Amino acid sequence: MTSMVLKGGRVIDPTAGRDGPLDVLVVDDRIAGIAADLGDTVPAGAQVVDCRGKLVLPGLIDTHGHIYQGVTGRFGLNADMCGVHSGVTTVIDQGGPSCITLPGFRQYVVEPSHTRVLAYLSAYLVGGLEGHYYPDLYRPECLDVAATVKSARQNRDLVRGLKAHAEIGGFARWGVQVMRTASRIGREAELPVYIHFGQLWPKPDEGGLPVSPDSIFNQVVEMLKPGDILAHPFSRHPGGFVEENGRIHPMVPEAIARGLKIDVGHGSHFSYKTARIVLDAGVVPDTLGADMHGYNTSVPAPSGTPDSHPDEEDHMFKGKTRFSLVSAMTSMLALGLPLDHVVAMVTRNAARMAGLEGEIGTLKVGGVADVSVLNDDRGRWRLSDNEGTQVFTDRLLTPGFCLRAGRRFEADAPILPVTQEA
Structure with missing residues (x-):
């Protein structure tokens, strides 16, 4: 003993x-x-x-990790590096494994890791390969409702939800069909769906279907059920919580009233300016994920993987970004959120998102x-986002x-x- x-x-x-x-x-x-x-x-x-x-x-719970190391190429980080060696006891991988690759995720990531590892299963058959670098793998034909629902149901100990994407690039290529299918998977599996709002392949000026960024949020919300999660409220990219005119999207209060939850999903596109708009509108996120991956973190790239990625090209400190779940907590405090809520974001609320409230967190x-x-130190420090905005x-x-x-x-x-x- x-x-x-x-x-x-x-x-x-x-x-x-x-x-x-x-x-x-x-x-x-x-x-x-x-x-x-x-x-x-x-x-x-x-x-x-x-x-x-x-x-x-x-024990802190990171609600947004990318830790399918090896299989997802440069994108996936080591689970224990993001987990226990960063002061975090549980990491939820967001969309790395799919119904096809989940057995490998269990054997080669979950079982050997000291960190507790859970997953939000990808709605896409190929999962999070190379951070969605190859967009044709994510068209509507590359989703399988029955196979994904079966995988989720038969791996309930590990699979705590589904991951999908609502981003300008995807909407420009295929419209809303992928999101409708992902929402259906969540309903049939009786699991929450975690929605990424972003601006990956192609960017709006690269053609495709005409898309108004401000129309994406309300279209997605209409498809979702209570308990589903909207991610990246503080993203600097259009198409999410803040309209192009710089004001909070009018559908955000309605989304919250419908029982949808909000996860910060810090990542490299976190913006203090956007955060100020959202918080000043009275919208406070429920949970906080770090969203670290191989293209926004200073780790060596595996041989043969792409030299760059849209997420990497967008940020100012290419190849030098360093952040963690705990540093994201500091950012929340700098924005004025009270400590008790910030702690709840990474403990009780995160456990609730994992369906494990009372067991962990x-x-x-x-x-x-x-x-x-x-x-817990006192002094004066300068914090910067990848737009170059500084706060103290x-x-x-x-x-x-x-x-x-x-x-x-x-x-x-x-x-x-x-x-x-x-």
């Missing part, structure tokens, strides 16, 4: 309603006690870890010992370490950002 006490940190657990200095006792892979004074319940010889001045949180006696410990923050969160089922992992991933002091 091994035991550890996380001593004196600020424990924030939205599910349990906790927020204050507490000790957390971990025995083997379980939480064995949570109290201001654990007293005689601490086993003799327990390791004591001083967490004073730090945040002790339920919370600290409870007898529950699995998934814990993230973050440094007096609070910086960085990952210290995490426990995944009681095992300690240091936050030493090479992709973690180095924040610039102002």
